[in-house]
Amino acid sequence: MIRLDTTPVKTLLSKSKIAGFDYAINPYVGCPHKCIYCYAEYMRKFSGHSEEWGEFLDVKQCDVPLKPSKLFRTRVMLSSVTDPYNPYEKEYGLTRNIIKQLVYCQAKVYILTKSALVVRDIDLFKQLYQCEVALSFSSADEGFRQAAEPGASPVADKINALKTLHGAGISTAVMVAPLFPGITDWKQIIALTKPYVNRYGFDSLNMRPAFHRKVMDFVEGHYPEALPLMGDIYIKQDSSYWTKLAKEITDYCHEQNVRADIFFGSFPSYSGE
Ligand code: SF4
Structure with a gap:
């Protein structure tokens, strides 16, 4: 049971x-x-909040409209510390209302979500001055999604959302993130989504103390074969895996002519032709 509140913001x-x-x-x-x-x-x-993460949601209430003079042609991201298309967005329409304002402001908008609900706003995306919609995947395996991202859309629904967005002429991206060492089959994610995606981004699992135990328990329970590698990376602090992986992704994307940006390791990314 989620705790729902409204919170006024300036x-x-x-x-x-x-x-x-x-x-x-x-x-x-x-x-x-x-x-x-x-x-x-x-x-x-x-x-x-004292509730666990995922068990509360504050719906922001703001009476001050977004200012076109401030946002004209600026690059705006929705969102950085929440998902703008969580299931309650269906009822509250907060994100939709914000995008309507961003149309008016002529902002350049980047949407990042794990929800197929995003297709609801295609009519507005078409009116934005510039828009890219990214869906993120750590795995194309529905079992992973159910265990690690229980409230997000099923994998098949996210792929269908990409297809619908792309078919409607919206620029699409896939964020392969976070990459789980020894678990994320990033080639499979590319294979399943490539026809509907303009570009890819890749980022590593940045293990923070707050969720280290939770993630390691998940790996032990669901992917025990990945534990030794996870131990090398996150306990022995051996980062050579990321350097090798960045090169492998870069080479593969080059071969496949897939536009890709890599946000980890020291290897330069490849952005296609
Ligand atoms: S990582 Fe998951 S829980 Fe966190 S903001 Fe994104 S969709 Fe929500």
């Missing part, structure tokens, strides 16, 4: 700490997708 806009974006908009605090590796879990304490 602004929806935050300066982005993520390279390549001017602003981030997080319509909600919390995320019912409840991924076991969620980097945004720190928002739990920050927002004064």
Whole structure:
């Protein structure tokens, strides 16, 4: 049972700490997708919640509209510490309302989600000055999704969402992230999505103390064969795996003529022709 609250805020806009974006908009605090590796879990304490991550959701209420003079042609990300298309968005329509305003502001919008609900707003994406919609995958295995991302959309629904978005002329991306060492079959993710995707991004599993135990228990229970490698990387701090993987992904994407950006390791990324 999730705890739902509304929370008044003065602004929806935050300066982005993520390279390549001017602003981030997080319509909600919390995320019912409840991924076991969620980097945004720190928002739990920050927002004064004692519930577990995924078991509360604050719906932001803001009376101040987004300003076109401030956002004109800026790069805006939805979202950085929540999923803008969590299941409650169907009822609250907060993200939809924000995107309507971003159309008016002529902002360049990047959507990142694990939800097939995103297709609801195709009509608005078409009106944005610039728009890219990314769906993220750590695995194409539905068993992984059910155990590690229980509130997110099923894998097949996310692939269908990419197909629908692409068919509607929306620029699409897949974030293969976080990559789970020895578990994420990134070639399979590319194979299943390539016809509907303009570009890929890859990022590593950044193991934070807050979820280290939860993730290691998950690996032990579901993918015990990956435990030795995980131990090398996260306990012995051997980062050579990431350097090798970055090169492997770069070479493969080059061969397949797949546009890819790699956000880990020191290897340069390949962005296609
Ligand atoms: S969808 Fe994103 S924000 Fe939501 S729990 Fe998963 S990783 Fe966290």
